[in-house]
Amino acid sequence: MYHYTKIHKMQSRRSFIKNLALAIPAMSMASVMLSSCSKRDELPRKTRKRIGIIGAGISGLHAAMLLHENPNFDIEILEAGDRIGGRIHSMDNAFGMGNVELGASEIYGTNNAWFGVVNRSQTALLASQGAATYVIGESVYSQSQIEKDSDFIQMERQLTELKQFQSGSDMSIEQFMTNNQVPERVKCIFEGKTEQFLGTTVDRASAVYNRSEGIEKMSEEKYRSASKSFSNILLDNYSSVLPYVLNNTAVQSIDYTGNKIKVTDNLQVERVYDQLIITVPLSILKLSASQPSGISFKPELPSSKREAMDKLGMDAGVRVLLKVNKKFWNNGSSTIYTDGTISRFEVIKSDDSKSQYVLSASVHGAKAETTLNNMSEAEIVRMIKDEWKASMNSEIANSIVDSKVIFWGKEAHIQGSFSYHKVGGSTESRAELARPVENRLYFAGEACNTGNNSGTVHGAIDTAETAVKAILKQLA
Numbered sequence: 001m002y003h004y005t006k007i008h009k010m011q012s013r014r015s016f017i018k019n020l021a022l023a024i025p026a027m028s029m030a031s032v033m034l035s036s037c038s039k040r041d042e043l044p045r046k047t048r049k050r051i052g053i054i055g056a057g058i059s060g061l062h063a064a065m066l067l068h069e070n071p072n073f074d075i076e077i078l079e080a081g082d083r084i085g086g087r088i089h090s091m092d093n094a095f096g097m098g099n100v101e102l103g104a105s106e107i108y109g110t111n112n113a114w115f116g117v118v119n120r121s122q123t124a125l126l127a128s129q130g131a132a133t134y135v136i137g138e139s140v141y142s143q144s145q146i147e148k149d150s151d152f153i154q155m156e157r158q159l160t161e162l163k164q165f166q167s168g169s170d171m172s173i174e175q176f177m178t179n180n181q182v183p184e185r186v187k188c189i190f191e192g193k194t195e196q197f198l199g200t201t202v203d204r205a206s207a208v209y210n211r212s213e214g215i216e217k218m219s220e221e222k223y224r225s226a227s228k229s230f231s232n233i234l235l236d237n238y239s240s241v242l243p244y245v246l247n248n249t250a251v252q253s254i255d256y257t258g259n260k261i262k263v264t265d266n267l268q269v270e271r272v273y274d275q276l277i278i279t280v281p282l283s284i285l286k287l288s289a290s291q292p293s294g295i296s297f298k299p300e301l302p303s304s305k306r307e308a309m310d311k312l313g314m315d316a317g318v319r320v321l322l323k324v325n326k327k328f329w330n331n332g333s334s335t336i337y338t339d340g341t342i343s344r345f346e347v348i349k350s351d352d353s354k355s356q357y358v359l360s361a362s363v364h365g366a367k368a369e370t371t372l373n374n375m376s377e378a379e380i381v382r383m384i385k386d387e388w389k390a391s392m393n394s395e396i397a398n399s400i401v402d403s404k405v406i407f408w409g410k411e412a413h414i415q416g417s418f419s420y421h422k423v424g425g426s427t428e429s430r431a432e433l434a435r436p437v438e439n440r441l442y443f444a445g446e447a448c449n450t451g452n453n454s455g456t457v458h459g460a461i462d463t464a465e466t467a468v469k470a471i472l473k474q475l476a
């Protein structure tokens with residue numbers, strides 16, 4: 001659907017003003033916290049509060065940074081994995097063509113904290129725009145060709161209707177597609193356009209609630225980092241709190257029966273905190289204590305929180321990266337829609353002089369769970385080759401020269417892509433999930449976002465700010 005164009009930092013006066021506006025909320029939050037770190041040592045240890053943060057994804061790191069700026073707090077970040085970043089994870093020099101993102105890859109819009117972080121990191125930004133190539137049946141259409149296609153015109157109209165959809169009774173997006181008679185031939189485009197923002201397949205997502213949370217993101221401007229990887233941007237931006245991250249420390253139990261909260265990890269080491277911020281993914285929080293990677297709570301979390309979690313889903317997600325040596329899409333388009341198993345690819349690296357390109361696809365929900373998760377990387381590549389051979393030709397099928405597949409659902413401490421509203425859910429589910437327990441257990445992370453920004457990096461940052469503000473208010 002769009003093509004990436006290089007823009008430079010603070011390119012125009014308009015973007016300068018936008019960026020300045022962005023910086024102000026971040027600065028004012030920091031100034032609330034502002035007191036130099038050296039002041040921490042002047043305060044007696046017993047008057048300082050020990051805050052434990054579970055998870056060193058973006059929300060955990062951001063909460064840690066805000067708290068660390070205040071000398072009244074000692075922080076510790078417990079991270080199950082051997083790296084920071086969680087669902088932000090970059091691969092250096094992939095396929096000899098530079099960094100690629102294995103998880104979050106795009107920044108949605110400019111008016112948010114994540115855009116601010118990336119923009120300040122001295123990387124050039126690539127803005128999305130432009131056209132796509134469509135492979136349907138045995139035909140390949142350019143953007144201008146497909147825009148004259150009556151099925152496509154009807155499908156686009158129905159996509160607009162979905163963006164405005166309001167109904168007394170909820171239904172799945174698939175049901176919406178059936179009710180509105182999205183033409184069979186172009187259903188794959190409808191799915192390709194929506195599913196990457198839903199984090200699941202259309203049969204599982206609520207048409208009412210994912211309209212505002214997922215589908216809205218389709219209309220946002222999108223940016224990629226041209227030179228610096230997101231992982232390196234995290235390392236720079238959160239350098240002040242990296243010494244407080246304890247990697248390979250998977251929390252197994254949280255006991256908040258006494259005055260202090262006792263947290264026990266996989267090596268049975270017990271740590272004690274005054275307050276705790278829990279940022280583990282929804283998929284992990286949903287697990288029972290007896291399941292691998294599950295966390296036990298003593299006392300149990302309120303049943304209202306468990307009920308809210310049941311109304312939210314977080315499904316398997318698979319990122320497929322392919323290096324190809326033949327350009328079969330039209331010049332000027334960097335998205336390819338197909339009616340194969342993978343309905344949308346993006347061209348994320350291009351070197352026309354060497355005829356080398358990297359395509360990236362995200363598959364979520366039922367397709368990831370029932371199809372790709374049961375295949376090896378080699379089988380997935382074979383399947384794509386067979387589909388491309390059938391719809392295009394064997395030369396294009398054989399243009400795949402290298403690959404990498406990441407199964408997010410199989411990552412022990414992530415177990416999925418991002419959260420979405422199941423049919424019959426409500427926006428209250430996220431508010432309930434985020435609600436602190438006894439003003440001692442605080443919850444953050446993308447699934448807790450109540451401002452329609454769940455499933456995003458900037459949405460996760462917002463939840464960290466909310467949790468930290470609540471702690472400050474509580475301790476004021």
Ligand SMILES: Cc1cc2nc3c(=O)[nH]c(=O)nc-3n(C[C@H](O)[C@H](O)[C@H](O)COP(=O)(O)OP(=O)(O)OC[C@H]3O[C@@H](n4cnc5c(N)ncnc54)[C@H](O)[C@@H]3O)c2cc1C
Pocket residue numbers: 054055056057058059060078079080081084085086087088102103104105106107108249250251252279280281284293295317318319362408413414416417418444445446447454455456457458460
């Ligand atoms: C394939 C994919 C594509 C995406 N694309 C985009 C995109 O383009 N743009 C965008 O804005 N967002 C995108 N997202 C979503 C974005 O990555 C997330 O919303 C965001 O990174 C979530 O941050 P978080 O802090 O809430 O959770 P996480 O990053 O998941 O951090 C939680 C951390 O908790 C740790 N943890 C879990 N259990 C334990 C335990 N028991 N003890 C200690 N630590 C534990 C985990 O290891 C993890 O590091 C994408 C996500 C995926 C998977």
